[in-house]
Amino acid sequence: MKIEQRIDEAVAPLREKIRDLEQSFSQKYPPVKFLSEKDRKRILITGGAGFVGSHLTDKLMMDGHEVTVVDNFFTGRKRNVEHWIGHENFELINHDVVEPLYIEVDQIYHLASPASPPNYMYNPIKTLKTNTIGTLNMLGEYTNPTVI
Ligand SMILES: O=c1ccn([C@@H]2O[C@H](COP(=O)(O)OP(=O)(O)O[C@H]3OC[C@@H](O)[C@H](O)[C@H]3O)[C@@H](O)[C@H]2O)c(=O)[nH]1
Numbered sequence: 001m002k003i004e005q006r007i008d009e010a011v012a013p014l015r016e017k018i019r020d021l022e023q024s025f026s027q028k029y030p031p032v033k034f035l036s037e038k039d040r041k042r043i044l045i046t047g048g049a050g051f052v053g054s055h056l057t058d059k060l061m062m063d064g065h066e067v068t069v070v071d072n073f074f075t076g077r078k079r080n081v082e083h084w085i086g087h088e089n090f091e092l093i094n095h096d097v098v099e100p101l102y103i104e105v106d107q108i109y110h111l112a113s114p115a116s117p118p119n120y121m122y123n124p125i126k127t128l129k130t131n132t133i134g135t136l137n138m139l140g141e142y143t144n145p146t147v148i
Contacts, residue, residue: 029087035064042066044105046097047112049076056109057081061089072096075119097134110138
């Protein structure tokens, strides 16, 4: 094998890494208001990758809050919130609300549920667990929560 060919092969993965880095630096987020520490809330949205949750995520992020989305992606999709991934005010956690979650927040929007009837009936027992144990988990983990 020629030396030039060897060099090309060794350099190819580095070129790819540089391209990825350039892309991540040039990534633009939707415009976000600046909120002072006093006004900025830490908000948890369960089911935040779903239809309602992802629009709520957009609104609260653009208002300048810190948003944590918890979703098990049963019906929701990562692509619904992917435009926020990497933003300092945003976090995405793949988690099933039936399991406890320890996280300190000021407000909770609890939207994790298979809302549409076919999804609701796909596994009725799991749906019941999500709606009962999931809600209890959201209510129980916080000292002074506002759960909406
Ligand atoms: O156990 C579960 C079940 C569901 N989820 C998540 O909860 C979210 C629920 O979002 P869905 O889009 O299914 O449901 P939504 O309530 O947001 O909207 C739904 O009701 C209103 C209709 O107009 C919409 O078309 C319909 O999608 C999803 O992201 C899903 O993955 C969990 O995180 N855990």
